[in-house]
Each structure stands twice: as structure tokens, then as C-alpha cells.
Amino acid sequence: MEEVGMEAYDGDVNVHNRIIELYTSSTDDETQNRIVDQFKKSDGKLRVLVATVAFGMGIQITNISIIIKWGAPKTLMSYWQEVGRCARDNRRGLAVMYPYPRSLTGSDKNVVKHWVLSLRRIKCV
Known part of the structure; x- marks a missing residue:
């Protein structure tokens, strides 16, 4: 996230305020769940998800x-x-x-x- 700095957040620097995320098979379970929850919300802050095919497995959005x-x-x-x-x-x-x-x-x-x-x-x- 340091490459994009404050531009990666909508508000305070907090994982729940990120507008861009990375999801791979190496992403830990807690982070995967947070990313999926944020991405599913129509009013969520997450707008761009860079992901491997690991993201599509069994996810309905x-x-x-x-x-x-x-x-x-x-x-x-x-x-x-x-x-x-x-x-x-x-x-x-x-x-x-x-x-x-x-x-x-x-x-x-x-x-x-x-x-x-x-x-x-x-x-x-």
C-alpha cells in the first residue's frame, strides 16, 4: 500500500477504509473474509480489487x-x-x-x- 499512499484510503489510514485491495491464495483467512465482506457491500469503501483466480472460488457477488x-x-x-x-x-x-x-x-x-x-x-x- 505504500506505493499509493493516502490515495488507497477513504478517510483515516485503516484497513476498513481501503478503496483498493490485493487478494491471492496467500492472503490470510481473516484478510480474505474482510475483503470479501467489504467488496460485497454496495456502500462499502472497496472499489478496486486486484486478485488472482483464488478470489472467484465460491464467491457470489x-x-x-x-x-x-x-x-x-x-x-x-x-x-x-x-x-x-x-x-x-x-x-x-x-x-x-x-x-x-x-x-x-x-x-x-x-x-x-x-x-x-x-x-x-x-x-x-
């Missing part, structure tokens, strides 16, 4: 409107599941993927070709 995916997933099904967290509240949503060369090396070549040909058509609605 309906008001996510933007998902930005850094790197290509290994399969089209895993991408579908990851962006499936978007727009569950029947509002429009946006899912964006930023693949980088190294992220494509473990992906199925046919899947990568399909993504390149269909990226303009993939929308989260």
Missing part, C-alpha cells in the same frame, strides 16, 4: 461491472468462468483481456487463434 484479465488463461472454459463474475446483476458489464507473449505459451494454440479471431465479439452482458 452480483454487482461486478468490469473485469480486467492480465494474461491469457490456459483454456477458453477457464476464461469463461473468470469473466462470468461480471454483470450478474443484469446490468451491462465489460470484460477485457490483456494477453502478453509469455502468457500465451501454455495456452492451446487453437484456443489462442479463436481468441484472436473473436475478441471483438466477446462481451459481458
